[in-house]
Amino acid sequence: MKRCVVGVQQQRIAVHDLEIGMFVSDLDRPWHQTPFPIQGFHIRSQSDIQALISHCRWVMIDVEEGRSSTAVKSAGFGKQSALRGKGREQLKLPPLNIRQPVKYGTETTLDKELKASKRLLADAEQALQKTWETLQAGETADLRPAAEVTRKMVDSVIRQPDALLWLSRTRQFDDFIYRHALNTAVWALVCGRQLGLKEELLNHLGLGCLLSQVGKTTLPRELLRHERQLSQDDYTRYRSYVTSGVEMLEEAGLPRAVMAVVEYHRERHNGSGFPKGIRGDRIPVLAKVAGIAEFFESLIAPREDHAPLTPAKAVALLYEMRNIEFQEDLVENFIQGIGVYPTGSLVELSDGQRGIVVSHSPERRLWPRVMVMQDADHNPLKSSRVIDLARFNESRPPSETLTVRACLPDGTGGLDPTKYEVAGTEPRWSLGRLIGR
Numbered sequence: 001m002k003r004c005v006v007g008v009q010q011q012r013i014a015v016h017d018l019e020i021g022m023f024v025s026d027l028d029r030p031w032h033q034t035p036f037p038i039q040g041f042h043i044r045s046q047s048d049i050q051a052l053i054s055h056c057r058w059v060m061i062d063v064e065e066g067r068s069s070t071a072v073k074s075a076g077f078g079k080q081s082a083l084r085g086k087g088r089e090q091l092k093l094p095p096l097n098i099r100q101p102v103k104y105g106t107e108t109t110l111d112k113e114l115k116a117s118k119r120l121l122a123d124a125e126q127a128l129q130k131t132w133e134t135l136q137a138g139e140t141a142d143l144r145p146a147a148e149v150t151r152k153m154v155d156s157v158i159r160q161p162d163a164l165l166w167l168s169r170t171r172q173f174d175d176f177i178y179r180h181a182l183n184t185a186v187w188a189l190v191c192g193r194q195l196g197l198k199e200e201l202l203n204h205l206g207l208g209c210l211l212s213q214v215g216k217t218t219l220p221r222e223l224l225r226h227e228r229q230l231s232q233d234d235y236t237r238y239r240s241y242v243t244s245g246v247e248m249l250e251e252a253g254l255p256r257a258v259m260a261v262v263e264y265h266r267e268r269h270n271g272s273g274f275p276k277g278i279r280g281d282r283i284p285v286l287a288k289v290a291g292i293a294e295f296f297e298s299l300i301a302p303r304e305d306h307a308p309l310t311p312a313k314a315v316a317l318l319y320e321m322r323n324i325e326f327q328e329d330l331v332e333n334f335i336q337g338i339g340v341y342p343t344g345s346l347v348e349l350s351d352g353q354r355g356i357v358v359s360h361s362p363e364r365r366l367w368p369r370v371m372v373m374q375d376a377d378h379n380p381l382k383s384s385r386v387i388d389l390a391r392f393n394e395s396r397p398p399s400e401t402l403t404v405r406a407c408l409p410d411g412t413g414g415l416d417p418t419k420y421e422v423a424g425t426e427p428r429w430s431l432g433r434l435i436g437r
Contacts, residue, residue, distance in 0.1 A: 009063045018061075024052065026060035028399070030036055031366050037335040038319050039366055047210025090323040091270050092281055098285070098332060101196025110359055113163035115155045121165070121171055122184075124149040125178045128210055128288075135248045136217045141377060142206075143241065143252055150185070150206040154199060157189040162343045162359040165190060170417055177216055177224065180297060185209035187338065188293035190215045191330075194337030201257070205286045208261025211254075212290060215245025228298075229307045239274045242266055246315070257286055258292060265290040268325045280327075292318070292326050292334050311345045312407035313340075342363045345416050346408040350401075352376035354385070354408065355415050364390035373415055384420035 008152075010025055022043050031039045034055045040062075043049060054060060108116075127145040134141040156164050168186045173179035185206045192202050199290060214222055219241055223234055230238055246263050264278070264287035271279035271290070283291075299314040309317065315335055322328040340362030341347055348354045355372040367389035374380055393401040408415070 012058055012064055012379040014058050014313075015049070015056050018049045018052060020044065020046070023062040024059050024300070025062040025346050028058050037332055037365065038316055038340055040316065041319055044320075044322075071098055074189055082404050089270055093280055093327060094315070094429070095219055096195065096249050096285055096288075096327065098195055098197065098331075100198070102198055103196060104193050106161075110160060110162055110166070112162035113156060114166065117152075117163055117167065120149070120152055120156060121173075121182060122155065124182055124210070125173060125175075128178050128181060129175075132213075132214050132217055137215055139161050140251055142298070143190050145255070146210055146385050147207055150210060152201045153185065153206055154189060157186070157193055157202070158199065161190045161193055161329075165338070165343040166358070167423040169342075176301070176303070177213055180294075180301060181210050183297045183301070184212070184290065184294045187296055187334075188289050191289050191293060191334045191337045192286075197286075199288075201286065204255055204257040205261060205289060207254075208258040208265070208286060209290050209293065210259070211249060211264045212239075212245065212265045212294070214248055214262075215241035215243070218244045218248075222420075226303050228303065239266075240299045257284070260284040261286050263287070263291045265294055267291065269327050272325060288327060288330055289334075292330055294335070296338075308410065310407040310409055311342045312340060315342070336362050336365075339368060341368050341404055341407060346410065346412050347404045348406045348408055349387075350403045352378070352404045352405075352414060353387075354378060354412070355387075356415065358386060361390055367393060368404070370404075371417065371420065373417065373420055380414050381420075384417075 013022075021327050023040065024043060025040050027034065033191070034399050035051065041048075043052075047222050057285050096344050114253050124146075127149045127263045131141045131143060131146050153164060168183045187211050189206050190200055192205050197205065219238065222229070223238060227238055242265075243265065246259065249259065249262060261284075264276075267273035267276065267287065268291070269279060269283070271277050294300075296314055296318065298316065299309045300311050315338075316325065318331050318334065320332040327332075339357070341357045341360060343357055343359055345357040346354070347368075349356060349370065349372075353372045353376055354374040355370045358369040358371050360368040369386055369388045369390075371384050371386050372381065387402065389402055389404075393403075394426075
C-alpha cells in the first residue's frame with residue numbers, strides 16, 4: 001500500500017522488513033502509546049528496529065526521506081547541517097548516572113505560578129546585566145543577586161515546569177545575549193528536573209547557564225549578530241568566548257560545578273565541540289545538560305542571520321543527533337521534559353484552528369493543551385479558549401480526534417498571546433498583565 005502526502009510517497013511495510021536509514025512517518029497505533037519521543041524519525045540502529053518490532057506490526061515509511069534527510073534540509077540549515085547525523089561517528093555510553101534522582105511532582109497550577117513568577121525573568125535580566133558589566137570592567141562581581149535569582153528560578157521550575165518556559169518564550173528581552181543566557185537556563189532547568197537532579201545541582205546548573213555567555217561580552221557585537229555565518233577566522237575568534245568567560249570568573253569563588261558548566265557547555269558527545277574537543281563521559285553531566293539546552297535555544301531563537309526553526313523541527317533535529325553530538329538518554333530526557341511541542345509553540349490544529357501551546361503531558365506527548373486564538377478560517381477570536389487535546393480526544397475514535405497539524409513559525413500573522421486571556425478549567429489570567437514589566 002502506497003500513498004502520497006505533501007508530494008512525498010509513503011509506503012506501508014512490515015516491521016521485520018525495516019532497514020537502517022528508513023524514515024518512519026507513521027505507525028499502526030497512536031504515537032503516544034509508544035516510547036518514541038517524536039512523531040517521525042530515521043532508523044539509525046538495529047535497536048531502533050527492535051523497538052519498533054516490540055510495539056508495531058507495520059509502519060509507514062517515507063520513501064524519499066529514506067534516501068535523503070528532507071526534513072532536516074527543509075528546516076533551514078543549508079547543506080552543512082543537512083548532513084547532521086549522516087555518516088558521522090556515533091558514541092554509545094551507558095545511561096547518565098544521576099545519584100539518588102528526585103521525582104518531582106507538580107505542586108501548583110500554571111496560572112498561580114505565572115502570577116508568582118511574573119517579574120522573575122525581568123529581575124534575572126537586571127542581575128545578569130549588572131554582573132556582566134562588572135566582570136567586563138575587570139572588577140570582581142558580586143554574584144549574590146545572580147545566585148538568588150537562580151534559586152527563585154529553580155523553585156519555580158520545581159513547583160511548575162511550564163510557567164517559566166511560557167514566560168521565557170513570550171517575554172521581550174532588552175538584549176539578545178541576555179535572552180540567550182536566560183532561556184538556556186530555563187531549558188536546562190526543565191531538563192534537569194526531568195532527570196531528577198537534586199535542588200543543589202539545579203542551582204549550580206542554572207547559575208552556570210546564566211554565566212556561561214559572559215565571555216561573549218569580549219567579542220564585537222557585529223560578530224555576535226551573525227554567529228551562524230562566520231568565516232573561519234571569525235569562528236576561531238568566536239570560540240574564544242568560553243575561555244574568556246572562564247578567565248573572567250576565575251576569582252569569583254564559584255563552586256566547581258558552576259565553573260564546569262561555563263567551561264564545558266560547548267563540548268559535544270562525539271568530540272566535535274570546543275574549546276578542548278573532549279568527548280563522552282569526560283564532559284561533566286551538568287555541562288552536558290547546559291550544552292543541549294544552549295544548542296536548542298540557538299535553533300529556535302530569532303536572529304538577524306538566519307530564520308529560526310520551529311520548536312517541533314528543533315526537537316526532530318535533536319533526535320537525529322542522539323549519540324552523535326548529544327548522548328542518547330540525555331536527548332530523550334530533554335524531549336520528555338520540554339515536550340514534542342514545547343510550551344510557547346505556535347501550532348495549527350487538524351481542524352484549522354490556531355493557537356499556542358500552554359502545557360504538555362509526558363504521557364500524551366502529541367496532545368498538549370492549546371490556547372486557541374484563531375478559528376478554522378484563521379480569523380481572530382474575541383476571547384481565547386483552552387483545549388486540552390488529551391482530554392478532548394479521550395473517548396473519541398481516531399477519525400474524530402483533534403491533533404496538532406503543524407508547528408508554526410514565530411510571528412505567524414495574528415497569533416499574539418499577549419492580547420488574550422486564558423479561560424479554561426483554571427481561573428482566568430491575562431498574559432499581557434503577567435509578563436508586563
